[in-house]
Amino acid sequence: MYCRAMRRGDKAMQIFQYLGQAFWYLLFIAFIGYFSMSPAYTFMAPDQALIKLAFNHSGKLKLPCREFTAEEQAAKPKHMRIAFDCPRERSPVYVIMKIDGKLIFEKTINPAGFAKDLSSPLYERIALKAGQYHLSLGMRDHVDTEGLDYEFEGSITLAASQILVVGFDSEHNEFTFQ
Amino acid sequence: MAVLIKLQRAGLRLFQSLERLLGHVFREFNNPFYSLGALAFYFFYIIVGSGIYLFIFYEPSIKGSFDTVDYLTHEQWYFGGIMRSLHRYASDALVLVMVLHILREFTLDRYRGARWFTWVTGFPALLLIFSSGLIGYWLVWDTLGQYIAVRSTEWLDWLPIFSEPSARNFLTNSSVSDLFFRLILIGHIAISIFLFVALLVHVKNISKAITSPPRNLAVGTFLCLLILSLALPAVSQERADLSQVPGIIHIDWFYMFAYPLMDHWSMGGVWALVAVITLLLLFLPWLPPQRHRPVAKVLLEKCSGCSLCVMDCPYEAIILQPRTDGHPSYVREAAVVADNCVGCGICTGACPFSRPPRGEELLTTGIDVPSRDIQHLYRASALALEALRSNTKVLVYGCDHGVALDSLAIEDVAVVSLPCTAALPASFIGYMLRHGADGIFLTGCRRGDCYHRLGNIWVEQRLSLDHQSRPHLPRWIPRQRIGYYWAGLDDERPLIRAIDRFQKGLHDFSAANNGQHEEDSLPDPVSIQGTRKQVSSEKH
Numbered sequence: 137m138y139c140r141a142m143r144r145g146d147k148a149m150q151i152f153q154y155l156g157q158a159f160w161y162l163l164f165i166a167f168i169g170y171f172s173m174s175p176a177y178t179f180m181a182p183d184q185a186l187i188k189l190a191f192n193h194s195g196k197l198k199l200p201c202r203e204f205t206a207e208e209q210a211a212k213p214k215h216m217r218i219a220f221d222c223p224r225e226r227s228p229v230y231v232i233m234k235i236d237g238k239l240i241f242e243k244t245i246n247p248a249g250f251a252k253d254l255s256s257p258l259y260e261r262i263a264l265k266a267g268q269y270h271l272s273l274g275m276r277d278h279v280d281t282e283g284l285d286y287e288f289e290g291s292i293t294l295a296a297s298q299i300l301v302v303g304f305d306s307e308h309n310e311f312t313f314q
Numbered sequence: 315m316a317v318l319i320k321l322q323r324a325g326l327r328l329f330q331s332l333e334r335l336l337g338h339v340f341r342e343f344n345n346p347f348y349s350l351g352a353l354a355f356y357f358f359y360i361i362v363g364s365g366i367y368l369f370i371f372y373e374p375s376i377k378g379s380f381d382t383v384d385y386l387t388h389e390q391w392y393f394g395g396i397m398r399s400l401h402r403y404a405s406d407a408l409v410l411v412m413v414l415h416i417l418r419e420f421t422l423d424r425y426r427g428a429r430w431f432t433w434v435t436g437f438p439a440l441l442l443i444f445s446s447g448l449i450g451y452w453l454v455w456d457t458l459g460q461y462i463a464v465r466s467t468e469w470l471d472w473l474p475i476f477s478e479p480s481a482r483n484f485l486t487n488s489s490v491s492d493l494f495f496r497l498i499l500i501g502h503i504a505i506s507i508f509l510f511v512a513l514l515v516h517v518k519n520i521s522k523a524i525t526s527p528p529r530n531l532a533v534g535t536f537l538c539l540l541i542l543s544l545a546l547p548a549v550s551q552e553r554a555d556l557s558q559v560p561g562i563i564h565i566d567w568f569y570m571f572a573y574p575l576m577d578h579w580s581m582g583g584v585w586a587l588v589a590v591i592t593l594l595l596l597f598l599p600w601l602p603p604q605r606h607r608p609v610a611k612v613l614l615e616k617c618s619g620c621s622l623c624v625m626d627c628p629y630e631a632i633i634l635q636p637r638t639d640g641h642p643s644y645v646r647e648a649a650v651v652a653d654n655c656v657g658c659g660i661c662t663g664a665c666p667f668s669r670p671p672r673g674e675e676l677l678t679t680g681i682d683v684p685s686r687d688i689q690h691l692y693r694a695s696a697l698a699l700e701a702l703r704s705n706t707k708v709l710v711y712g713c714d715h716g717v718a719l720d721s722l723a724i725e726d727v728a729v730v731s732l733p734c735t736a737a738l739p740a741s742f743i744g745y746m747l748r749h750g751a752d753g754i755f756l757t758g759c760r761r762g763d764c765y766h767r768l769g770n771i772w773v774e775q776r777l778s779l780d781h782q783s784r785p786h787l788p789r790w791i792p793r794q795r796i797g798y799y800w801a802g803l804d805d806e807r808p809l810i811r812a813i814d815r816f817q818k819g820l821h822d823f824s825a826a827n828n829g830q831h832e833e834d835s836l837p838d839p840v841s842i843q844g845t846r847k848q849v850s851s852e853k854h
Contacts, residue, residue, distance in 0.1 A: 156339030157534065160346075164407075165538045169546050172406050173564040177574055179461060180559045190482055248477040259471060259479035297559045301485050314486050314557075 180263060185294035187262040191304035194255040195227035195247055196278040224253035227279045231258060234272040266296040273311050275304065286310065318601070325421035330804045337760065342800070344530045348762040350415035352527040353535065355513065357408040360539065362506065364401040367394070369503075372453070374495035376487075379455040380553050387549055399543030402566075405447050407539065409568040412443060420598070424765065427607050428519070428629055428656045430599035435516045437595050442509040447569045449502045453495070460484070460554035461563050465573055472581035487556045519654055521630045522768065607657035607733075608684045610650045614639050616667040617680040619646030622785065623661035626736070628767040631655040632681075648681060658766040659683045659737025663776070666785045668739035679739070686733055691742070698728030699750045706820055709751040710813065711738050713758040715765035717801050717809050724810050726817065727755070734758065736769035740776040740787045747795055753820040755813055756798040763802070770800050794823040 180186065201222040209217050226247040233241040245256035256277075271292045274284035286304075288311040294300060301314040333347045340346065346353065371394060373382045386394030416436070419425055425433035448466060452459045467481040483489055517523035526532065551564060565573060575584050610631070624632045631654035634646045641647075648661075659682075662668055667680035668688060679688045699709055704726035711730050712719045719729035732738060735758035743754050756773055764770045776786050777796060787796070797819070799812035 153339055153341070160336065160339060161534055161538050164535070165542050165545075168403055168406050168410065168538075169542050171567040172403060172548070173566060176562050177565045178562050179577065180561050182561050184559065184561075186559050188485060190479070190485055192478055192482070254477055257478045257482075259468075259481050261468075297561055299557050299559055303485075 180297070183266050183296050185264055185266045185296060185298045185300065187264060187294070188299060188301045189231070189233060189241065189260040189262065190258060190301060191306075192255045192257045193229055193275070193277060193304050193306050195229045197223065198225045198227050198279055199223045224251050226253055226256070227277055229256035229258070230276040230284075232272075232274045232284070233262070235264070235269050237270070237272070264294060266294050266298070268293045273302065275311075319603075322421050322423065325417060326803065329418055329421055330802050333760070333763070334802060334805070340531070342761040342763075344528050345760075345762060346527075346531060346535075347414070347418065348760075349524070349527040349531055350411045350418060351517075352524045353411045353531070354408055354415060355525040356527050356532055356535070357404045357411065358510070358513065360404040360536070361401055361408065362510075364397040364404065365506070367397045368401060369499075372499070374453075374499045375492040376455070376490055376495065378492075379453055379495050380550065383454050384550055387547065391547065395547050396540070396543045399546075399548040400539055401450075402548040403539045403542050405450070406566065406568040407535070408443060409447070412440065416440075416595075422765065426599050426605060428631065428654045431519050431654075432516060433599050434596060435512070435518070437592070439509060439512040439516055440595075442505050442512055444569060446502060446505040446509060447566075449498055449505065451566070451569070452498050453502060454550050455495070455554045456550040457552045457554055457560035458550075458563055458565065460556065461560045461565075462570065462573070464556075465576055469576055469581050469584060472585060484556055489556070519630050520767070521628055607655075608686065609652045609655040609657060610659070610661050610681055610683050612648045612650060612681050613679065614641075614647060616665075616678050617647050618644050618667070619648060620666060621646075621648075622664045622666060623648050623681050626660050626664035626768070626772055628658070628660065628769075629654045629656055632661055650681075656766070657683050657686070658734040658769070659686060659732060660734055660766060660769060660772060662688055663734075663736045663739050663772065664785060665739065668785070669741055670745035683733070683737070686737075688739070688742075691730070691732065691738070694730045695728075695742075695746055696750075698730055699746070702726065702728050706752045706817060706824065707750060708753045708755055708813070708817055708820065709746055710755045710757060711735055712756070713765065713769065715803075716758045717803060717806050719757075722806065722810065722813075724813055727813060734764070734766040734769040736764075736766070736772040736776075738773075740785050743777075743787055743796060744791050747791060752824065753795045753797065753816060755816050756796070757801055757809055757812075759800060760802045760805070761800040773798065792823070794819060 201220045203219060204217075204221055228244050228246045230244045231241070232239070240262055241260060243258070243260075245258050246252060247256050248254040269292055271288070271290055273288040275286045276284050278285060286309055292300065292313070301312075303312040303314065304310070305312050329347065333345060336345050336347060342348070368383075368386065371382050371386055371390075373379065383398065386398055388395070419433070448462055451462045464481060464484045467479075467484060470476070471479040471481050483494070517525065527535070551560075572584055572587070575587070579587075619634055619637070621634055624634055631651050632648050633651060635649045637645055637647050639647070661681045662679050662683060665680045667678055669678050677688045677692050682688055695709060699707060706726065708727040709730065710719060710722075710727050711732060713735045714731055714733055716735075719731050722729060735756050738756070746754060756777075758770050758773070759765050761770055777793070777798070778786070779789060779793070797812070797816035799809055799816075801809040801812075
């Protein structure tokens with residue numbers, strides 16, 4: 137009798153363990169399965185669009201070349217004597233963006249590099265509702281310039297979820313839209 | 315620091331409750347919480363296995379990446395699709411067990427002292443797991459891959475380390491080239507190889523590191539991943555299109571939990587969060603309260619270089635080296651690597667020279683832990699025993715990391731706490747039984763969850779009649795006079811019940827033997843540290 141009761145107890149315990157394990161394994165499956173792809177994340181609302189203002193433009197040289205004076209030349213070793221001193225430092229690039237007359241973005245980007253002799257990189261995300269806008273863009277790439285060196289005025293239409301990449305073609309000195 | 319300690323205690327209570335619950339269901343050795351590190355290795359193996367299959371079909375190009383993954387998912391769903399799902403879900407499971415592993419080791423305070431190396435080397439593994447996982451999502455090149463690629467580079471660009479923003483590589487569809495996919499595929503594989511190396515370094519200072527989970531658990535978790543792969547196959551989202559904003563994305567929260575923060579905080583805020591977590595993880599072992607544990611010391615005159623302490627040390631803290639004292643018989647000697655030693659005393663328990671006193675000789679051992687040495691153990695045991703007034707004297711040996719023995723509300727037992735129960739030499743048990751104790755009861759951390767990793771395994775082997783390779787309890791000592799119960803911190807009541815059962819069994823055993831023990835004829839006890847204290851050998 138005792139042994140039979142023991143066996144029954146063991147069996148009940150075993151069933152409890154199997155059920156318990158099934159529960160925990162199901163919990164593991166549910167946890168992994170759910171958080172592997174849920175809850176969904178709304179990065180941007182469906183009626184939104186994005187302007188990416190991104191380019192890599194080199195500002196003009198900050199200072200013009202100048203001829204070394206005779207005294208300066210004489211102070212240098214013979215093998216280091218050159219006619220002109222051309223500082224490598226470039227001007228910072230100033231960018232301004234207005235949408236429907238409202239200032240959206242304005243930044244002065246310093247040239248990269250320890251000697252500030254590299255280009256000025258820009259990468260900026262601007263989220264807007266889809267629709268038509270009047271876009272004003274301006275850029276100044278020389279410290280001596282009053283006002284802006286390059287400008288764009290025009291109308292743009294942004295579709296829902298569209299990404300409009302606004303760049304700058306340094307060869308033709310104009311803003312580009314992709 | 316007070317907040318940290320409170321968190322640690324609260325976490326410990328939570329883990330202990332969960333572990334007890336799972337211990338009933340899975341039994342101790344299959345308890346998933348005791349195999350979190352091993353499960354991490356196991357999931358990594360599944361990831362590698364399934365990844366190799368995916369690699370065979372994967373074409374690293376703008377169009378091919380999405381197409382080949384899609385082909386595997388839909389056209390070859392019966393194997394390729396399952397492999398893809400296993401690859402993904404095993405990666406998620408890896409993050410889950412890794413996070414639990416970190417939290418658990420933190421709450422159990424298993425990261426200080428000599429354990430700093432294992433803790434700190436886990437951090438590169440953590441970084442590599444996340445890097446490899448996130449790059450893996452790029453390879454699919456769906457809207458999720460696009461989102462991760464763009465946001466990750468934008469996040470990296472926040473640091474002023476690039477002369478040109480790397481996010482510009484994802485401006486338009488024409489910005490991305492086939493070469494890019496080849497590079498990230500190589501990166502994905504290379505990081506996985508580095509990860510394996512990092513995992514090996516992580517367990518370098520752990521002897522007998524368990525890198526595969528118990529079979530039942532391995533089968534169970536694999537079946538779970540397989541069922542999940544069949545019921546909810548991992549599928550791609552829409553093909554990536556850099557001219558479109560990925561609006562609603564089904565992100566993998568195990569890897570991408572921080573990405574929404576980039577949108578709601580700022581990139582700098584997320585960098586600050588990462589920096590705080592990094593610094594905390596890296597410097598946690600040195601934050602107060604510091605506990606300086608003594609380092610084991612080899613007593614050369616009693617060391618034969620038998621290597622048993624080397625084998626039993628859980629921390630690779632003992633090595634064998636050529637003899638330095640010119641001993642005529644022994645060619646090797648044990649030496650302690652101080653940086654790895656945590657002062658657990660398991661080596662003392664393993665040393666065959668850890669012998670009880672003979673004649674006027676004091677207790678001896680070949681390796682000992684200062685401040686908790688074998689003399690201290692002997693004195694504590696004798697004093698505890700002397701204080702007992704009951705007929706049946708039970709001496710309970712426990713560890714500093716199990717149930718607090720001092721607070722045990724149980725009569726007629728004397729308690730002695732050790733850094734680890736395995737620090738108790740087997741010969742010592744026989745000695746105490748001959749010199750006053752009617753029964754010896756051992757307790758410590760839960761089975762499979764020893765604070766010093768292997769303590770309760772060694773104790774069981776030393777008590778067992780089957781394992782004769784290490785110092786063991788002599789066969790002639792009746793095992794009815796010895797009991798053990800492995801208990802978690804909050805297992806006070808089950809422990810008391812176990813001791814109670816042991817006491818009753820001891821009564822029955824004594825009654826059956828008419829109160830006579832065969833050791834009664836053994837020599838009388840001897841001095842304790844110079845003071846001649848007679849511990850009665852009379853029983854009952």
